[in-house]
Amino acid sequence: MATIFKFKNMKPCCRILLPSKNVGVPLPKSSNFSSNPNYFSASRFPGSFGLRAILGRTNSALASTWGQSRVFSSSCCFNFSKRARAHFVVARAAPDLRNFSESVKNRVNDKNCDRIYVKGGINVKPPPEDEGVEEGRENVRKNECSREVGKEETEVEKEAWRLLRNAIVTYCGSPVGTVAANDPNEKTPLNYDQVFIRDFVPSAFAFLLKGEGDIVKNFLLHTLQLQSWEKTVDCYSPGQGLMPASFKVRSVVLDDDKLEEVLDPDFGESAIGRVAPVDSGLWWIILLRAYGKLTGDYTLQDRVDVQTGIKLIINLCLSDGFDMFPSLLVTDGSCMIDRRMGIHGHPLEIQSLFYSALRCSREMLAVEEGSKNLVRAINNRLSALSFHIREYYWVDLKKINEIYRYKTEEYSTEATNKFNIYPDQIPHWLMHWIPETGGYLIGNLQPAHMDFRFFTLGNLWSIVSSLGTPRQNEAVLNLIEAKWDDLIAQMPLKACYPAIESEEWRIITGSDPKNTPWSYHNGGSWPTLLWQFTLACMKMRRTDLAKKALDIVEKRLPLDGWPEYYDTKNGKFIGKQARLYQTWSIAGYLTSKMLMEKPDAAALLLWEEDYDILENCVCAVSNSNRKNCSRMLAKSQILV
Ligand code: GLC
Secondary structure, eight states: OOBOOBOTTSOTTOEEEOOOSOOOOOOOSSSTTTTOTTOOOGGGSTTOOOOHHHHOSSOHHHHOOOSOOOEEEOSOOEEOOSOOOOOOOOOBOOOBHHHHHHHHHHTTTOGGGTTTOOTTOTTOOOOOOOHHHHHHHHHHHHHHHHHHHHOOOOHHHHHHHHHHHHTEEEETTEEEEEOSBOOTTOSOOTTTTSEEHHHHHHHHHHHHHTTOOHHHHHHHHHHHHHHTOOOOBTTBOOOTTOOOSEEEEEEEEOTTSEEEEEEEEESSSSSGGGOOOHHHHHHHHHHHHHHHHHHOOOHHHHSHHHHHHHHHHHHHHHOOOSOSSSSOOBOTTOSSSOSOSSOOBSOHHHHHHHHHHHHHHHHHSOOSGGGHHHHHHHHHHHHHHHHHIIIIIEEEHHHHHHHHTOOOSOOSTTOSSTTOOOGGGSOHHHHHHSOSSOEEEOSEEETTEEEOOEEHHHHHHHHHHTOSOHHHHHHHHHHHHHTHHHHTTTSSOBSEESOOOHHHHHHHHSSOSTTOTTBTTBBOBOGGGHHHHHHHHHHTTOHHHHHHHHHHHHHHHHHHTOOSOEESTTOOEEOTTOOSSBHHHHHHHHHHHHHHHOHHHHHHTOOOOOHHHHHOOGGGGOHHHHHHOHHHHHHHHHTO
16 A cells, blocks of 8 residues: 655655555565565555545554654655665555545545544635734835845854755755754764754744745645654554654665655654654644744645644644643653653643644634634633633742742632642742742642743743733743843853752752753753744833843854853853754844844734633633632733
8 A cells, every 4th residue: 555645836756655564565676675564665556545644543454553654755866876774664655635635525524534624725715814914914025125125144144044054954855944953073963963843943933034935834844744644652652643853854765776865753752761742733833823924825824734734733732631720731851841851741831832822723723614613622722721821820929928828738619729839849049039020930830839940931932922911921021131140141041940959950850961950951051042032022022131132142152153052050151962053043043133123023923912812711601610710710810
């Protein structure tokens, strides 16, 4: 059985090659895959179509895999004498995407497809927008022109662009992403020679702001195909809809000595610690929206396969579990901090990305009968999540004082200390650290557990996405300003503050030598976070802060070789194991620069307060629930 999917606007012969043990077709002879009984060239079986890869587990027999990577193959073949390492691959012939949408339509009555079917997703008109947005985009285009004419790039900018372009990865001759790091002197690239989904986001923003949308479009479409990969870790398959953490373009040799390029994703099955890349799908959705906003090309998000991709990701996030909270429950290392750092549970970074991905999806999903329930679920979740984070994650001086005086072991729905937080949990550093003005969202909340560490990305993205209230958003920036020497100092910005040390470090990180105190994720400083900081500052009209941070980066980063991260309390040293020429450090700088120069473009990437989300509460429908609804009681607080 073989499937080749051809994609609209892509090179003609891109193929998906799938591993499967349930195939009964003869082996190709004399190929690099001859040791693998599952390799079938798509071209040999042109008539046999399969929708499994995109439609999910419609055929469980076929879905079983051996845990090997499936590989996308392109038709760009070269004669190649040196044999590349073989992969387990099985191909099934595939329809052209236009036919694919037809096939989906034909299967509308198939129950298994109900969840993901999108009617009329292709070539539908862009959603109506208010004039302000259209005007904003027009200004962006004008800005682009005026910038081209008016402003010369500085030497640092030129150098950064050169490096960013050098980091571009092509697949079948088209740019599809950027490698994580591109240090010519590095002998052991590990997986830094891959395209990471999260790392590509600042690169994508830089290209979009420069008016170069193709690479972003290619990236979105190719990663979308990887989403449907049948992935397994020790015979267990994580949910359909998961996006990979990264992918690599590999070369494989065919039986006729021709070389094919293939996309080889990593869903965590090769990652250190086998961490699940929960943030990848959320970033993918956020980037998809940004692509539409900045290019004006809404046909991409309206495509049936793209609509399906959004639904798969959101369905996976919204699927029922045992959880009691509206926040997303994940394992340790499921986001930018992709090693054990004690952030399992409900880490803020995931919540803020989840919240903005929900908002993006609500905006982008085609309004029609098939998506009605999903949109309703999204609205309910948005509303519950926003309340939960605003109410329970927020700390400032006043709140810490309240926690300090908490009664514990309260039983009832009216408890003040709902999560049974013991006041002794308030760390000593926090008592002294919390400034008079300002506050922040804590890192994590679980029963009897508040993680009081300050996680920068989660807080910044809460501002950008309006997960925090306007007053909270302002207060977070006040705190960063007041604690500049701790959070920024010699290099913006700390991934997390403070570092965990001694016995706590041993227990929480499992004695991780990379995450020693004030290094890497554990209190290290990450220049890439500058772009999120810039966006947050612009939203809250605090460009003075962004400018100050940008100046530091601009002076130091090129001299130091654009490192991945910095060590020590004040970010004085280049990180112990930091990669040089780290792409998202370079792209973060360029994106910040361009955002500052193009406030109209920046405005398109932000979310303002949505009062419907605040009003919407499922408890409102029933009087008995209403009585116990803590949101009703706390409404005055969440609206500020
Ligand atoms: C490190 C970072 C992760 C990043 C990857 C590639 O693992 O923790 O966030 O995506 O490097 O740069």
